[in-house]
Amino acid sequence: MKIVIAGAGIGGLTAALSLDAVGLHDVRVLEAVPEIRPLGAGVNLQPNAVRELAALGLAENLAELGAELTGLGYYNHLGQEIWREPRGRASDSRWPQLGLHRGMLQKVLADTVRARLGDTAITTDARVTGFAPLPGGGVEVTVGHRAGDRSADRILADVLIGADGLRSAVRRSLYPREGEPRSHGTAVWRGVTRGAPFHGGRSMVVMGDGHWKAVVYPLAVRPDADGLVPVNWAVSRAGPERDVPPGPADDGFLDAVSHWRCGDLRLDALVTGTGTGTGTGAVPSFPLLDRDPVPRWSFGATTLLGDAAHAMAPMGSNATTQAVLDARSLAHALATHEHPVAALAAYDRDRRPRMNRLQLLNRAKGPEVVIDLVHERAPEGFGRVEDVIPAARLAEVAHTYARAAGFDAASVNAPSPYGRPLRSHLPHTTVHGRTPHGR
Numbered sequence: 001m002k003i004v005i006a007g008a009g010i011g012g013l014t015a016a017l018s019l020d021a022v023g024l025h026d027v028r029v030l031e032a033v034p035e036i037r038p039l040g041a042g043v044n045l046q047p048n049a050v051r052e053l054a055a056l057g058l059a060e061n062l063a064e065l066g067a068e069l070t071g072l073g074y075y076n077h078l079g080q081e082i083w084r085e086p087r088g089r090a091s092d093s094r095w096p097q098l099g100l101h102r103g104m105l106q107k108v109l110a111d112t113v114r115a116r117l118g119d120t121a122i123t124t125d126a127r128v129t130g131f132a133p134l135p136g137g138g139v140e141v142t143v144g145h146r147a148g149d150r151s152a153d154r155i156l157a158d159v160l161i162g163a164d165g166l167r168s169a170v171r172r173s174l175y176p177r178e179g180e181p182r183s184h185g186t187a188v189w190r191g192v193t194r195g196a197p198f199h200g201g202r203s204m205v206v207m208g209d210g211h212w213k214a215v216v217y218p219l220a221v222r223p224d225a226d227g228l229v230p231v232n233w234a235v236s237r238a239g240p241e242r243d244v245p246p247g248p249a250d251d252g253f254l255d256a257v258s259h260w261r262c263g264d265l266r267l268d269a270l271v272t273g274t275g276t277g278t279g280t281g282a283v284p285s286f287p288l289l290d291r292d293p294v295p296r297w298s299f300g301a302t303t304l305l306g307d308a309a310h311a312m313a314p315m316g317s318n319a320t321t322q323a324v325l326d327a328r329s330l331a332h333a334l335a336t337h338e339h340p341v342a343a344l345a346a347y348d349r350d351r352r353p354r355m356n357r358l359q360l361l362n363r364a365k366g367p368e369v370v371i372d373l374v375h376e377r378a379p380e381g382f383g384r385v386e387d388v389i390p391a392a393r394l395a396e397v398a399h400t401y402a403r404a405a406g407f408d409a410a411s412v413n414a415p416s417p418y419g420r421p422l423r424s425h426l427p428h429t430t431v432h433g434r435t436p437h438g439r
Contacts, residue, residue: 004141004157005029006128006170011306011323012163013109017056018331020116032127036110038103041190042219042232044317046407047095049324061108066100067218070202074370077209078381079262082374083394093412099217130173131160139301159340160302168308181289189253189283190234193273198265205262210375212237212256214267293356298344310355315366318405326351328418367401370394
């Protein structure tokens with residue numbers, strides 16, 4: 001079986017490793033950029049994603065890569081605690097929650113793909129621009145290149161996986177009238193700055209005033225010789241639902257959060273790098289975008305994965321985790337069904353309904369909605385949060401979201417639903433009985 005994956009992001013690379021793990025080795029990952037470099041900022045891996053990556057033999061790599069987070073707190077803009085909960089192994093989960101740099105995670109996955117599937121498993125400067133179903137099954141994939149001396153390729157494959165992100169060309173072919181991603185009027189500034197450990201060094205902080213919000217978490221636990229660790233931060237400003245063009249650094253965000261404190265965390269010092277010699281310089285804003293849920297991901301021998309399938313607002317720190325789970329589900333389905341089309345349909349049934357729900361929960365601000373609820377009722381602060389909103393209501397919001405996303409302790413501690421199948425069909429036929437090729 002020849003499988004082509006469009007996109008060498010976290011989801012696409014995890015899919016390649018998962019397919020290899022179940023015995024499907026003829027996998028080709030096509031990435032649009034000329035070179036995979038460790039770019040981006042921080043991401044969270046929830047315990048259910050850590051469990052799945054550990055099953056691929058990556059537990060040691062992950063432990064060395066980032067910070068194990070043991071707590072999450074929601075606060076108002078005055079630094080008053082609204083809700084705090086243990087996370088990862090501190091919440092009785094068998095697996096940790098990790099804060100790590102997206103680019104470094106991508107590099108580890110890419111290096112592992114090349115080591116296990118061969119140096120040619122990933123092709124860069126290769127953007128999937130479209131595809132056409134073949135009469136006898138499979139797809140013909142069209143691949144374009146930036147380099148002017150390379151003409152477009154056409155590759156035959158038994159399966160095409162669209163893991164090519166928010167503006168997926170594969171999704172655009174499946175939903176040609178969908179249009180651009182949806183903007184909700186929220187602008188985001190984000191970065192990674194070296195700062196002093198805060199809240200014990202293993203906590204994630206989310207604070208806001210109903211209009212502005214900040215999300216902060218460490219990407220390492222052990223400080224360097226200067227006493228600092230890399231810290232991921234994101235500041236967002238909610239506005240009317242309209243397009244938000246990229247903006248400059250001085251678009252009000254520094255002034256808006258300059259006075260925010262939360263225990264030993266000073267947001268202004270972190271964002272500007274004050275006193276650390278690691279100032280961020282200009283920080284452009286970008287719009288927060290997502291996609292509407294769709295009624296199908298899988299069409300014949302083609303399917304979607306990760307942001308291409310369910311781009312969601314970054315509430316609950318969940319998008320990377322769900323891309324990993326997509327990849328594991330898809331590989332498991334292909335290993336347990338004789339025909340690729342049946343496998344992709346089973347994957348769709350497993351993942352799409354819950355991701356459609358999660359997209360809508362995130363659009364409604366997910367568990368972070370408690371910040372807005374408290375601000376509406378106590379905009380100038382409170383004496384006891386229980387006088388503003390009952391603790392049972394706060395717990396219900398948190399636990400409902402954790403169950404929907406699958407990282408509550410009961411779900412995480414259960415055996416993976418995507419473990420290696422006891423029996424595997426693994427058809428080895430190629431498209432129309434021929435070896436797929438590029439020309």
